[in-house]
Amino acid sequence: RKEVEQDPGPFNVPEGATVAFNCTYSNSASQSFFWYRQDCRKEPKLLMSVYSSGNEDGRFTAQLNRASQYISLLIRDSKLSDSATYLCVVNEAYKYIFGTGTRLKVLA
Amino acid sequence: NAGVTQTPKFQVLKTGQSMTLQCAQDMNHNSMYWYRQDPGMGLRLIYYSASEGTTDKGEVPNGYNVSRLNKREFSLRLESAAPSQTSVYFCASNRPGEQYFGPGTRLTVT
Numbered sequence: 001r002k003e004v005e006q007d008p009g010p011f012n013v014p015e016g017a018t019v020a021f022n023c024t025y026s027n028s029a030s031q032s033f034f035w036y037r038q039d040c041r042k043e044p045k046l047l048m049s050v051y052s053s054g055n056e057d058g059r060f061t062a063q064l065n066r067a068s069q070y071i072s073l074l075i076r077d078s079k080l081s082d083s084a085t086y087l088c089v090v091n092e093a094y095k096y097i098f099g100t101g102t103r104l105k106v107l108a
Numbered sequence: 109n110a111g112v113t114q115t116p117k118f119q120v121l122k123t124g125q126s127m128t129l130q131c132a133q134d135m136n137h138n139s140m141y142w143y144r145q146d147p148g149m150g151l152r153l154i155y156y157s158a159s160e161g162t163t164d165k166g167e168v169p170n171g172y173n174v175s176r177l178n179k180r181e182f183s184l185r186l187e188s189a190a191p192s193q194t195s196v197y198f199c200a201s202n203r204p205g206e207q208y209f210g211p212g213t214r215l216t217v218t
Contacts (some may be wrong), residue, residue, distance in 0.1 A: 009137055043198055043209035043210065044151070087150070089207075094139060094158050095112075095166070100150035 003027060006088050006099035014107050017078050021102045023071040023088030032091035033064055035073050037084045038101065044087055047073075078106045110134055114199050114210035121189040121217045129184040129213050131199030139202040140182035141166075142174060144195040145212075151198065157182055189217045 006023045014020045025033075033050040048055065050062040050071050061074040071088055083106045088099040112133045131160060133140065138159045150186060153166030157176040164215040173185045186193060193218045199210040 004150075030179065034206075041212075043211055044207075045209070046206050049205060094156060094164075096141070096202075097153075098143075098151040100148060 002099075003097045004088055004090050004099040004101050008027055008100060008102060010103040010105055012105045013078055015078060015080060015085050017106075018074065018076045019078055019104065020075075021073045021086055021088075021104075023073075023099055025069050025071070025088075025090045025097075027090070027092060028066075028069060029068075030090045030092050030097075033071050033101055034089040034091070034096075035060075035062055035071075035088055036087040036098075039084050044098075047086070077103075078104075080108060082106050110159070110209035112190065112199055112201055112208050114197075114213050116213060117211065118214045119216070121186075121215065123190060123217060125189050126185065126187050127189065128186075129197055129199075129215075130181070131210055132181045133179065133199075133201040133208070135201060135203070135208065136179070137201035137203055137208075140176065141200040141202065141207070142172075142182070142184045143198045144168065145192075145198060145201065146195050154184065154197075189215075191215050191217045 035047040036044040037047045038044040050064045053062045059076045063072045085100045085101040115130045119171045141152040141156040155161045155174040160179045197213045
């Protein structure tokens with residue numbers, strides 16, 4: 001079993017749609033959780049951290065369920081500029097473990 | 109404030125050649141990392157350095173060596189390049205809660 005698993009997609013959604021991505025992780029001792037965004041042939045950049053209480057940043061909402069070892073990202077009112085690959089990342093001490101990413105394409 | 113810089117941006121090597129990928133950060137971060145990214149594989153950790161003077165193996169260290177030259181610089185060396193090392197290499201530095209990545213080096217080994 002991979003340490004961090006994501007549905008690779010692609011998710012093709014129309015502008016304005018709501019889309020949700022899920023991620024599971026295998027190590028219950030994992031300490032911190034993140035979503036990163038990666039545009040084609042570019043470096044990953046932090047989108048948001050994920051907290052047990054859930055957190056929201058504009059159109060983006062992230063949730064963590066430690067009991068189920070599950071992380072989610074919800075994007076509301078999708079924009080063309082949201083088209084990218086979204087990476088689920090789990091931190092264990094000094095290590096950051098990346099999922100393979102979920103591709104999102106927002107269609108006009 | 110340039111963040112994390114990497115050189116070169118692109119490189120083509122022949123099998124058996126050696127090269128060093130350079131990485132530098134100007135954010136005064138203690139931790140630095142080298143990853144490779146291959147299609148369908150995600151980012152895989154090659155080596156990391158928790159602080160100046162220390163380095164540790166990651167998930168895929170074979171065929172690579174690293175040097176943490178000082179707090180700013182962390183280099184990755186391929187002693188004898190193989191086609192399996194064709195990849196995109198990212199360097200990153202870290203403060204608690206966030207990794208900052210360089211723009212990547214696209215390496216092809218023929």
